[in-house]
Amino acid sequence: MVISAHGPGTRWLAALAPHQMLDVVGPLGRPFPLPKDPVHALLVGGGYGSAPLFMLADALRQRGCRVDMALGAASAERLFGALEARRVTNALSIATDDGSLGVQGRVTDAARSILERSNIDVIYACGPMPMLAALSTLGAEFDVMVQCAVEESMACGIGICMTCVLPVRGSDGVVRMSRSCVDGPIFAGDRVLWESIGTVPEETLGAPKASGH
Numbered sequence: 001m002v003i004s005a006h007g008p009g010t011r012w013l014a015a016l017a018p019h020q021m022l023d024v025v026g027p028l029g030r031p032f033p034l035p036k037d038p039v040h041a042l043l044v045g046g047g048y049g050s051a052p053l054f055m056l057a058d059a060l061r062q063r064g065c066r067v068d069m070a071l072g073a074a075s076a077e078r079l080f081g082a083l084e085a086r087r088v089t090n091a092l093s094i095a096t097d098d099g100s101l102g103v104q105g106r107v108t109d110a111a112r113s114i115l116e117r118s119n120i121d122v123i124y125a126c127g128p129m130p131m132l133a134a135l136s137t138l139g140a141e142f143d144v145m146v147q148c149a150v151e152e153s154m155a156c157g158i159g160i161c162m163t164c165v166l167p168v169r170g171s172d173g174v175v176r177m178s179r180s181c182v183d184g185p186i187f188a189g190d191r192v193l194w195e196s197i198g199t200v201p202e203e204t205l206g207a208p209k210a211s212g213h
Ligand code: FES
Pocket: 153, 154, 155, 156, 157, 158, 159, 160, 161, 162, 163, 164, 165, 179, 180, 181, 182
């Protein structure tokens, strides 16, 4: 379990002593969908978003997939699991904003150069929303599906409180406010209305109509 101590709850968790007992509910939500065939996958992690990618890399390699990974963060100390990443992947690229590890730049630039030189079949990504949005655009440019684990605040985790909703276009073309905790946290990047996150777009099913109509 990887915790970034951001708020009261995660600070409390991070301060627990080893062997302290906790109640845990899980697993929650839907996992990364795995391909049926041995494909060439690119896994992209931003900051601590790399955390779920290691088990995914193992699962993909057990299926005969080739796994490239690109990790990025503001600086080397914000990067999680770079050593582990080397163990579970066929090739690893690292990018940091300040150049303290790997190449200086954004992880999306590293992803672009991998896409330019390799035949990537699918991208799996976890990290901040702007990174996921940029990768989804990149995926569309290279005609590659991007499976995104979204970074949304979640209160209940079981589909009741609606804290975690974001606008997602379904296969029927209809936009719905989808719950990251039960409908996600994995969404196809080309289905999420990234620029409208934090709002309820007017075309959303059940959205209040603008006054005067
Ligand atoms: S966290 Fe409560 S509905 Fe998703």
